[in-house]
Amino acid sequence: MTHFGLSISRILPVLLAFLLPVLCALPAHAEDAPHEGESAQILQAFNKQHRETEHAKSITDKDKQRVMFLLGVSLLTLVLITGGLGIAMGLFGKSVFVAHMIFAGLSMTLAVVHAVVALVWFYPF
Ligand code: HEM
Numbered sequence: 001m002t003h004f005g006l007s008i009s010r011i012l013p014v015l016l017a018f019l020l021p022v023l024c025a026l027p028a029h030a031e032d033a034p035h036e037g038e039s040a041q042i043l044q045a046f047n048k049q050h051r052e053t054e055h056a057k058s059i060t061d062k063d064k065q066r067v068m069f070l071l072g073v074s075l076l077t078l079v080l081i082t083g084g085l086g087i088a089m090g091l092f093g094k095s096v097f098v099a100h101m102i103f104a105g106l107s108m109t110l111a112v113v114h115a116v117v118a119l120v121w122f123y124p125f
Helices: 008-032 036-057 061-092 097-122
Strands: none
């Protein structure tokens, strides 16, 4: 055996030191363990509580409508700005083509988001 070699006499105390708390704790927990009917009850109670918290976290229809409304208002604003820039360009000869394109892109993006969110949340009503 070299100086740094691993021998049983070195590993065993370390192993025991790690295992001792586990060995002490296991029988203690075994006594606490619920009996068959009790564990089913505990599971049931846990499931019920889980469902309740999930329900509490879920977004209500009113909140969904509020989000859709805000998306719609933003979309309308962007479309009006895009239109305004288009009119400024077409009727008044202003050079705002790049701005018109940027707002057109934002409008289309928001329109797609608005449509997808509406389908996911409200189809088929
Ligand atoms: C009242 C509303 C609108 C008016 C009067 C209008 C006007 C115009 C005009 C005059 C051009 C030609 C610019 C040029 O060639 O120098 C143009 C181009 C364009 N507009 Fe609008 N626009 C309007 C709304 C929109 C909206 C809502 C979108 C998209 C969401 C849009 C997307 C585009 C695109 C992609 C082009 C480039 C087309 C091309 O050069 O081939 N526009 N628009």
